[in-house]
Amino acid sequence: MDNSKSAKICAYLSLAISVVLMVLWSCNVGGFETVNLDTFVGVIVALLAIIVTLAVAWQIYNAVEMKNKVEELKQLEDRLKVQEKSLEQMEYSNRSGFNRLASLSASVGMQFTHAVRFNLYSLEAELQLKEPKNVDSLLAMMELIVGQITPNTKFSADMYEEVVKTNKQIRSSRNYDLIKSRYEHIYKEFMSKVEKEDDKEQQ
Numbered sequence: 033m034d035n036s037k038s039a040k041i042c043a044y045l046s047l048a049i050s051v052v053l054m055v056l057w058s059c060n061v062g063g064f065e066t067v068n069l070d071t072f073v074g075v076i077v078a079l080l081a082i083i084v085t086l087a088v089a090w091q092i093y094n095a096v097e098m099k100n101k102v103e104e105l106k107q108l109e110d111r112l113k114v115q116e117k118s119l120e121q122m123e124y125s126n127r128s129g130f131n132r133l134a135s136l137s138a139s140v141g142m143q144f145t146h147a148v149r150f151n152l153y154s155l156e157a158e159l160q161l162k163e164p165k166n167v168d169s170l171l172a173m174m175e176l177i178v179g180q181i182t183p184n185t186k187f188s189a190d191m192y193e194e195v196v197k198t199n200k201q202i203r204s205s206r207n208y209d210l211i212k213s214r215y216e217h218i219y220k221e222f223m224s225k226v227e228k229e230d231d232k233e234q235q
Contacts, residue, residue, distance in 0.1 A: 121161060128157040128166065135173065144181045148174060148222055149191055152198045155215075159205040167211055174218050181225045192228040 131154035138147035151174045158164045187195075199219060202208065208215075 124157045124160040128154045128161070130154075131157065132166070132170065132173075135177070139173075139177055139180075144177050145185060145187050145226060146191070147177045148181075149195055149198075151177065152195060152202065155211075156198050156202050156205070159202060159207045159211075164207055164210070167207075171211060171214055171218065174222075178218055178222045178225070181222065183225050185226050186229050187226040189228050189230065192226070 131150045135147045135150035135154060138144070138150055151170060155167070155170045155174070158166050158170060202215070
């Protein structure tokens with residue numbers, strides 16, 4: 033039962049009781065001849081006070097219930113936020129692992145520029161984790177791979193741009209300070225060894 037229905041019922045009940053009492057008093061039914069105007073008004077006021085008290089109590093009850101519901105919703109929202117962050121962290125962890133494996137596969141296939149690209153993807157995802165665990169191993173792998181790249185190695189333009197974009201994301205990471213000096217040295221060496229292919233060369 034909502035608030036509007038409760039208010040209507042209280043109003044109708046008050047009106048009905050008032051009308052009944054007025055009729056009884058006017059017709060002197062049931063010994064109402066001894067009831068004077070002051071007594072009648074007192075009875076009506078008392079009944080109205082009771083009805084108003086019940087209505088106020090109902091409103092207070094609804095307010096308490098609403099407060100409890102709001103608190104429950106807030107707790108649910110907090111739990112959803114925690115779960116969302118947990119899923120986000122899991123996604124970063126999975127992305128890091130997948131690209132780390134892709135980097136190893138590319139290295140075995142002697143595709144060193146692509147191995148570095150996948151390594152950078154993995155590193156970017158790893159740095160988004162609350163507690164990065166594979167940063168040192170990723171940097172060590174990247175050092176080895178870059179060391180295998182010969183100078184003036186051609187790199188497709190779109191992949192080259194992907195590397196540049198990922199580098200910017202890594203540098204803007206909140207955990208970038210953990211790898212800054214070591215990473216910048218490796219990245220600088222890599223970029224000095226590769227050349228971006230132009231459109232004619234790719235065709």
